[in-house]
Amino acid sequence: MTIEVRDAPEAKRYEARVAGESTVAGLAQYIRTTELIAFVHTEVAAEHEGAGVGSALVRTALDEARAANLRVLATCPFFAGWISRHPEYQDLLYQSRSKVSD
Secondary structure (H helix, E strand, O other): OOEEEEEEOOOOEEEEEEOOOOOOOEEEEEEEOOOEEEEEEEEEOHHHOOOOHHHHHHHHHHHHHHHOOOEEEEOOHHHHHHHHHOHHHHHHEOOOOOOOOO
16 A cells, blocks of 8 residues: 655645545644744554554655754654654754743
8 A cells, every 4th residue: 555645835734645545544633933933743544544644644744854954843642653653754853942940
């Protein structure tokens, strides 16, 4: 099964489609600034769960974030979990530069 992922900036999300199907198999919503992309929600259609759609979404989105020199804020549990299992992407994670403390 071939999974195609593309950025849909007008909808503020990445969309995954299975080759030969017209419907969206999965999506990853984001908020993007000039320095940061925050992934806030990911969902995969029930009929495509366990088929690699979510992983394709995350990998493509993170590869594009790296290419654009963006830091990643993984507020979505799926993104956070995936990154924790793939150390080669952990360098993308956003680290607060604030020195403010309570």
